[in-house]
Amino acid sequence: MKIAVIGTGYVGLVTGTCLAESGNDVVCVDNNAQKVATLNAGGIPIYEPGLEELVKKNHRDGRLTFTTDLAKAVRAARIVFIAVGTPQSDEGDADLTAVWAVSNAIGDALRDVPPGPPGSRIVIVKSTVPVGTNRGVAERLNAKGAGHVDTASNPEFLKEGAAINDFMKPDRVVVGVRRPEVAEVLRELYNPFLRTERPFIVMSPESSEMTKYAANAMLATKISFINEMANLCDRVGADINDVRKGMGHDQRIGFQFLFPGPGYGGSCFPKDVQAIIAMGRHTNLPLKLMESVDLVNDDQKQVLGQKIRFHFQNDVKGKTFAIWGLAFKPQTDDIREAPALVLIDELLAAGAKLRVHDPEATANVRAIYGDKLTYCDGPYGAVEGADALVIVTEWKTFQNPDFEMMKKLLTTPLIFDGRNIYDTKVMQNLGYTYYAIGRGKKA
Numbered sequence: 001m002k003i004a005v006i007g008t009g010y011v012g013l014v015t016g017t018c019l020a021e022s023g024n025d026v027v028c029v030d031n032n033a034q035k036v037a038t039l040n041a042g043g044i045p046i047y048e049p050g051l052e053e054l055v056k057k058n059h060r061d062g063r064l065t066f067t068t069d070l071a072k073a074v075r076a077a078r079i080v081f082i083a084v085g086t087p088q089s090d091e092g093d094a095d096l097t098a099v100w101a102v103s104n105a106i107g108d109a110l111r112d113v114p115p116g117p118p119g120s121r122i123v124i125v126k127s128t129v130p131v132g133t134n135r136g137v138a139e140r141l142n143a144k145g146a147g148h149v150d151t152a153s154n155p156e157f158l159k160e161g162a163a164i165n166d167f168m169k170p171d172r173v174v175v176g177v178r179r180p181e182v183a184e185v186l187r188e189l190y191n192p193f194l195r196t197e198r199p200f201i202v203m204s205p206e207s208s209e210m211t212k213y214a215a216n217a218m219l220a221t222k223i224s225f226i227n228e229m230a231n232l233c234d235r236v237g238a239d240i241n242d243v244r245k246g247m248g249h250d251q252r253i254g255f256q257f258l259f260p261g262p263g264y265g266g267s268c269f270p271k272d273v274q275a276i277i278a279m280g281r282h283t284n285l286p287l288k289l290m291e292s293v294d295l296v297n298d299d300q301k302q303v304l305g306q307k308i309r310f311h312f313q314n315d316v317k318g319k320t321f322a323i324w325g326l327a328f329k330p331q332t333d334d335i336r337e338a339p340a341l342v343l344i345d346e347l348l349a350a351g352a353k354l355r356v357h358d359p360e361a362t363a364n365v366r367a368i369y370g371d372k373l374t375y376c377d378g379p380y381g382a383v384e385g386a387d388a389l390v391i392v393t394e395w396k397t398f399q400n401p402d403f404e405m406m407k408k409l410l411t412t413p414l415i416f417d418g419r420n421i422y423d424t425k426v427m428q429n430l431g432y433t434y435y436a437i438g439r440g441k442k443a
């Protein structure tokens with residue numbers, strides 16, 4: 001099928017690339033000319049494991065191209081995906097400026113295209129959008145004289161860091177349609193990815209839009225829940241790691257997303273929780289649970305800083321900290337809403353010096369902080385001469401360091417572990433003072 005994907009970010013580029021890989025003819029469109037130029041020159045603007053190889057291969061084979069010319073790409077396509085950003089507005093709602101701009105541009109492009117049978121042209125919203133957005137897209141197309149074009153909702157559930165695998169082997173595909181013919185076209189498109197009997201779930205656009213928010217709200221809730229339990233463990237002398245195991249074996253609970261940490265970040269959970277709260281507000285239904293999830297997360301982003309202040313009795317001026325992990329999670333260079341940024345701001349404001357390391361996200365952090373931080377190529381370089389190590393993101397390369405060597409590099413054997421990646425007893429035996437999250441140490 002001929003496909004246009006509007007918005008070539010984490011979601012759009014992965015969607016376009018995976019659809020090209022399954023044999024479709026895909027044009028990725030972005031209004032960021034520099035991004036398009038980078039892609040056309042064989043570069044990849046983001047880090048996502050496995051993506052570069054697939055982009056290069058499909059680009060070389062001519063199934064995947066990049067352009068800023070939306071009208072041309074849309075006119076040639078049977079299926080148009082909208083995958084632009086929907087960031088948080090000042091009021092907390094999803095900011096739909098880009099979605100509406102793209103909808104109007106698609107309407108302009110398709111005005112003169114003759115109508116065909118149902119499903120012959122479909123505009124699909126893949127961005128995460130509030131309930132009613134699909135209707136709004138259809139209204140805009142109609143107002144532009146392209147009302148004959150079908151619209152659909154098809155939220156994306158991929159995880160950054162595992163995006164290719166998630167797209168190629170989705171747990172499920174959800175589509176929201178008004179006509180069954182549209183669902184059938186989408187079923188055909190997704191068939192190559194659903195071979196292992198993964199469900200293809202058809203519903204209304206409204207339910208489909210809501211499904212994405214409900215799924216992310218649930219995941220964010222699990223994280224805030226376990227973080228709250230961890231903080232209580234610290235105060236009552238229990239170890240959340242044992243508690244987590246004891247809970248998770250209950251099949252009604254399970255283990256997924258029950259890892260305590262320094263709060264969730266990224267481009268999705270924070271803004272999607274805000275957006276669902278806003279949806280409730282607009283319908284006079286205060287979402288008290290979601291508001292609490294959000295508040296707990298804001299507080300959790302302070303927890304590492306609190307532990308550091310506790311240890312240094314509120315005086316970190318002139319102290320040097322090594323920070324391992326800047327991206328909001330491993331396997332990505334994405335630092336949007338990353339807990340590391342909250343910690344960096346706090347420690348800088350308190351007069352500390354910071355030596356930071358991340359395998360992929362350093363360039364993005366440098367773009368914000370410039371020469372306020374010392375950027376280190378490797379984890380050991382960051383630790384050299386530091387008064388403590390703080391682990392914010394659990395990259396695999398941090399799991400098994402040479403602790404004896406680190407003792408020599410640090411001025412004091414002191415670790416604040418925001419991801420609970422080490423064994424408390426082992427750390428004690430090695431002579432480290434070890435703070436983690438919810439492992440029974442008050443701070």
Ligand code: NAD
Pocket residue numbers: 006007008009010011012029030031032035083084085086098101102126127128129156157158159160267268
């Ligand atoms: P992103 O910011 O990485 O990419 C958005 C892209 O859209 C950018 O390249 C931007 O230049 C482009 N764009 C903006 N306005 C445009 C316009 N008028 N015309 C053409 N291009 C335009 O965003 P993302 O992380 O890919 O997220 C996109 C959507 O998918 C969001 O709604 C997000 O909530 C949702 N989502 C994201 C993830 C994720 O893990 N990142 C997962 C699932 C869903």
